[in-house]
Amino acid sequence: MKIIIEPNISDWANILNRPTQSFDELEVLVKEVFSEIKINGDAAIQKYTHRFDKIDISKISVSDSEIMEAIIKVSDSLKEAIKIAKSNIEKFHKSQIIDKKLIETMPGVKCWQESRAIEKIGIYIPGGTAPLFSTVLMIAIPAMIAGCKDIILCTPPDKNGKINPAILYAADLIGVRKIFKIGGIQAIGALTFGTKSVPKVYKIFGPGNQYVTAAKQFAFKSGIAIDLPAGPSELLVIADDSAIPEFVASDLLSQAEHGTDSQVLCVANSIEILAEIIKHLKTQISVLPRKDIARVALKNSKFIFINDLQNTIDFVNVYAPEHLILATESNDFYIENITNAGSVFIGNYTPESAGDYASGTNHTLPTNGFAKSYSGLSLDSFTKKISFQEISKTGMNSIGNAIEIMAESEGLQAHKNAVTLRLNSLNTNSNGKSDKK
Amino acid sequence: MKIIIEPNISDWANILNRPTQSFDELEVLVKEVFSEIKINGDAAIQKYTHRFDKIDISKISVSDSEIMEAIIKVSDSLKEAIKIAKSNIEKFHKSQIIDKKLIETMPGVKCWQESRAIEKIGIYIPGGTAPLFSTVLMIAIPAMIAGCKDIILCTPPDKNGKINPAILYAADLIGVRKIFKIGGIQAIGALTFGTKSVPKVYKIFGPGNQYVTAAKQFAFKSGIAIDLPAGPSELLVIADDSAIPEFVASDLLSQAEHGTDSQVLCVANSIEILAEIIKHLKTQISVLPRKDIARVALKNSKFIFINDLQNTIDFVNVYAPEHLILATESNDFYIENITNAGSVFIGNYTPESAGDYASGTNHTLPTNGFAKSYSGLSLDSFTKKISFQEISKTGMNSIGNAIEIMAESEGLQAHKNAVTLRLNSLNTNSNGKSDKK
Numbered sequence: 001m002k003i004i005i006e007p008n009i010s011d012w013a014n015i016l017n018r019p020t021q022s023f024d025e026l027e028v029l030v031k032e033v034f035s036e037i038k039i040n041g042d043a044a045i046q047k048y049t050h051r052f053d054k055i056d057i058s059k060i061s062v063s064d065s066e067i068m069e070a071i072i073k074v075s076d077s078l079k080e081a082i083k084i085a086k087s088n089i090e091k092f093h094k095s096q097i098i099d100k101k102l103i104e105t106m107p108g109v110k111c112w113q114e115s116r117a118i119e120k121i122g123i124y125i126p127g128g129t130a131p132l133f134s135t136v137l138m139i140a141i142p143a144m145i146a147g148c149k150d151i152i153l154c155t156p157p158d159k160n161g162k163i164n165p166a167i168l169y170a171a172d173l174i175g176v177r178k179i180f181k182i183g184g185i186q187a188i189g190a191l192t193f194g195t196k197s198v199p200k201v202y203k204i205f206g207p208g209n210q211y212v213t214a215a216k217q218f219a220f221k222s223g224i225a226i227d228l229p230a231g232p233s234e235l236l237v238i239a240d241d242s243a244i245p246e247f248v249a250s251d252l253l254s255q256a257e258h259g260t261d262s263q264v265l266c267v268a269n270s271i272e273i274l275a276e277i278i279k280h281l282k283t284q285i286s287v288l289p290r291k292d293i294a295r296v297a298l299k300n301s302k303f304i305f306i307n308d309l310q311n312t313i314d315f316v317n318v319y320a321p322e323h324l325i326l327a328t329e330s331n332d333f334y335i336e337n338i339t340n341a342g343s344v345f346i347g348n349y350t351p352e353s354a355g356d357y358a359s360g361t362n363h364t365l366p367t368n369g370f371a372k373s374y375s376g377l378s379l380d381s382f383t384k385k386i387s388f389q390e391i392s393k394t395g396m397n398s399i400g401n402a403i404e405i406m407a408e409s410e411g412l413q414a415h416k417n418a419v420t421l422r423l424n425s426l427n428t429n430s431n432g433k434s435d436k437k
Numbered sequence: 438m439k440i441i442i443e444p445n446i447s448d449w450a451n452i453l454n455r456p457t458q459s460f461d462e463l464e465v466l467v468k469e470v471f472s473e474i475k476i477n478g479d480a481a482i483q484k485y486t487h488r489f490d491k492i493d494i495s496k497i498s499v500s501d502s503e504i505m506e507a508i509i510k511v512s513d514s515l516k517e518a519i520k521i522a523k524s525n526i527e528k529f530h531k532s533q534i535i536d537k538k539l540i541e542t543m544p545g546v547k548c549w550q551e552s553r554a555i556e557k558i559g560i561y562i563p564g565g566t567a568p569l570f571s572t573v574l575m576i577a578i579p580a581m582i583a584g585c586k587d588i589i590l591c592t593p594p595d596k597n598g599k600i601n602p603a604i605l606y607a608a609d610l611i612g613v614r615k616i617f618k619i620g621g622i623q624a625i626g627a628l629t630f631g632t633k634s635v636p637k638v639y640k641i642f643g644p645g646n647q648y649v650t651a652a653k654q655f656a657f658k659s660g661i662a663i664d665l666p667a668g669p670s671e672l673l674v675i676a677d678d679s680a681i682p683e684f685v686a687s688d689l690l691s692q693a694e695h696g697t698d699s700q701v702l703c704v705a706n707s708i709e710i711l712a713e714i715i716k717h718l719k720t721q722i723s724v725l726p727r728k729d730i731a732r733v734a735l736k737n738s739k740f741i742f743i744n745d746l747q748n749t750i751d752f753v754n755v756y757a758p759e760h761l762i763l764a765t766e767s768n769d770f771y772i773e774n775i776t777n778a779g780s781v782f783i784g785n786y787t788p789e790s791a792g793d794y795a796s797g798t799n800h801t802l803p804t805n806g807f808a809k810s811y812s813g814l815s816l817d818s819f820t821k822k823i824s825f826q827e828i829s830k831t832g833m834n835s836i837g838n839a840i841e842i843m844a845e846s847e848g849l850q851a852h853k854n855a856v857t858l859r860l861n862s863l864n865t866n867s868n869g870k871s872d873k874k
Contacts, residue, residue, distance in 0.1 A: 078846050081839035088542035088836075095540045096550070103532045105525035105797035113533070116776045118810050130847045166846055202810040221654075225810035229660070244862075250855040257851040289850050338823065339553045346827040351855035354828055357843045358836055360542035361824040373555050373639040373662035375822040385812040386775065387798040390783040391791055399525075399795055402518035406794045409515050409603055410567045413726050414694040418687040418788040425681075 041195035092360030108395025122191035124206035131164035146382035156183020188215035231368030243327035249280035478632035507605035529797030545832025559628035561643030568601035583819035593620020625652035668805030680764035686717035
């Protein structure tokens with residue numbers, strides 16, 4: 001835990017520096033697994049599931065009866081909670097549908113864009129202690145709204161060859177039925193190349209450990225799009241006297257419990273508030289089941305006193321946090337001036353965990369400073385926009401000459417010819433010889 | 438030139454297979470240049486400009502007087518043409534601005550997105566025989582509309598240490614004033630790390646040869662976003678009896694003249710039309726200045742007869758062309774059913790070169806099958822969307838329990854606590870002890 005008072009602008013970059021990550025050393029392993037999956041398909045998947053997950057899976061696809069069993073196992077209260085989250089996530093992501101807007105840039109020159117779903121997508125859901133069914137919602141719901149045809153979910157089997165019931169329940173509720181018991185590198189490899197059982201996809205979504213991250217980088221190099229570059233999760237809170245220290249402490253801890261490398265920062269214009277927050281942190285952490293993880297993360301946490309609105313937001317924009325909580329009387333100022341952040345939580349009653357689960361926004365967000373250039377997941381992430389143009393004879397007459405001049409200046413005579421032939425035909429055929437349009 | 442009659446669906450993938458590209462062997466060189474730029478900055482740039490561009494540049498930034506000289510050199514007719522293109526590109530990309538849409542997913546739970554410009558972007562414009570001032574327009578115009586603050590343009594100097602006047606004119610017209618005489622790997626390296634002269638950027642745009650492509654891959658690995666994965670340019674034309682073979686031939690040639698690796702395809706439901714197109718190709722190619730390039734590209738071109746609308750569009754969607762021209766009576770069917778394409782040109786009077794220069798759509802488009810998962814450049818490419826959420830006390834009361842249940846089920850107790858503390862405060866403080874909101 002570092003407490004920093006009014007840092008100099010020249011020190012900001014240093015203070016906000018993140019630990020660098022490199023997965024280069026995993027490349028050899030990823031290459032091995034990928035090339036074997038490319039050649040041996042399902043057999044290679046089974047081999048590596050045996051080696052990495054310590055289990056033999058005879059059938060890698062999840063059956064209907066397994067899904068039915070899972071549905072029975074999930075408690076009614078969790079089902080109800082998931083349905084509320086689903087409804088909110090659906091509402092927010094449906095609001096991102098954009099109407100086609102046709103523009104006539106010149107008379108007779110019509111241009112527009114249309115969205116099309118990415119046809120085949122893969123979802124990776126990690127196994128381990130936290131069964132991330134919430135991530136199933138965050139990826140599969142916008143994929144369904146976009147209209148993705150093939151939605152393939154891979155998640156590692158546990159020691160008994162099973163998948164967490166809540167993951168299967170969430171997938172089934174949304175309508176994802178192609179589910180495979182595959183984890184780690186071999187899951188990403190299967191989605192990249194396709195096997196007899198697992199369809200090849202065009203884009204891979206989902207979090208994972210360093211092996212999954214390295215595999216996704218390799219998938220990207222092999223021509224498969226990926227959702228976002230990965231990094232440890234982050235939260236920055238801006239607080240002032242209007243913040244409730246107990247709440248801020250709970251938010252910082254909900255970040256810290258994610259992993260030992262979680263990034264936890266708090267900026268305030270009041271030393272007293274910072275001290276109060278730290279006091280509550282110490283009380284609250286002691287009862288947490290994941291306190292050992294949170295303690296390591298808090299060791300690297302930073303509490304910064306900056307007594308100026310503009311300096312504060314400049315500092316935050318340099319960091320570009322994944323999650324930003326605004327617990328101040330100047331929230332409007334910060335909303336207007338934030339340029340680099342993944343998702344923003346406004347006011348004392350908007351904890352980060354609301355966005356993680358149920359407010360409706362997406363929880364897959366840019367980490368590691370990528371908020372400077374990347375958005376979090378949204379409906380856009382599951383679609384491409386195709387541009388269309390339709391030029392009438394009138395349009396060709398008005399735009400043709402400009403194209404000819406530019407093409408010639410770039411030394412591309414055939415580009416010019418394509419226009420010249422059309423202009424000539426319009427001038428010589430003005431008697432209507434050809435009525436092809 | 439291959440003529441293929443009614444290919445079997447099982448052969449499509451084979452027919453449409455693109456030559457694989459790998460830039461792995463360039464990695465050593467890119468690594469060397471990048472690590473030297475990281476350490477030695479401008480000095481390293483000058484060293485490699487000397488080595489690769491065979492010229493010593495004492496001042497790498499372009500001066501105002503150089504820009505003024507360039508403006509004088511550009512002909513009035515080219516200036517006029519560029520202004521027409523600029524106006525159309527502006528109109529179309531301005532139409533992509535999206536209004537903020539606030540959604541109340543539950544009573545008291547407000548969610549919305551806001552767009553923010555990527556603050557610092559780099560534009561790379563290749564040198565060589567074709568001075569791609571049109572690409573300056575296609576990248577810098579949407580960057581200005583988005584509101585990018587730092588727009589850095591790098592382009593290699595010619596043998597006399599100069600930059601093509603049309604490139605400088607186009608940049609100046611749009612308002613790009615930070616222009617550097619740097620080419621190839623060293624340009625991408627400078628934009629990735631920043632030097633004393635060249636600012637570091639968050640995203641790099643622009644085409645280039647294999648060295649630039651390899652360098653952009655490396656920039657991406659170093660945490661800098663890039664516009665699109667690269668590949669040779671492509672055109673697929675769908676024609677029927679309503680097409681004008683002379684026009685189609687001119688369009689195929691305008692693709693073929695780009696490079697020897699350009700991809701040229703034509704699908705028609707009439708052998709006669711295909712034969713007519715090929716006849717015109719042979720006539721038109723003979724007078725082209727770049728006929729040698731075009732001839733090589735045409736050698737690998739494919740003319741495919743498919744006598745069925747649905748099969749035709751399925752075939753095209755498997756290929757996912759960068760450019761698609763529709764010269765048929767069934768254009769509406771194809772518009773509705775195209776799912777994978779970069780930009781679509783509709784009707785006999787809409788040549789690809791219209792989109793390359795002046796219709797208003799962007800000419801930076803996904804090649805190499807990436808239209809299955811990527812859009813071409815649009816206003817979106819220069820912005821990120823931040824999500825916001827604001828939950829009132831009422832909102833917390835309605836959504837809180839669902840979050841608690843989900844967080845607990847994922848084993849994340851601190852996430853639950855952040856909500857529990859707030860719910861408790863609402864229930865115990867209903868007498869209004871705390872009016873912090």
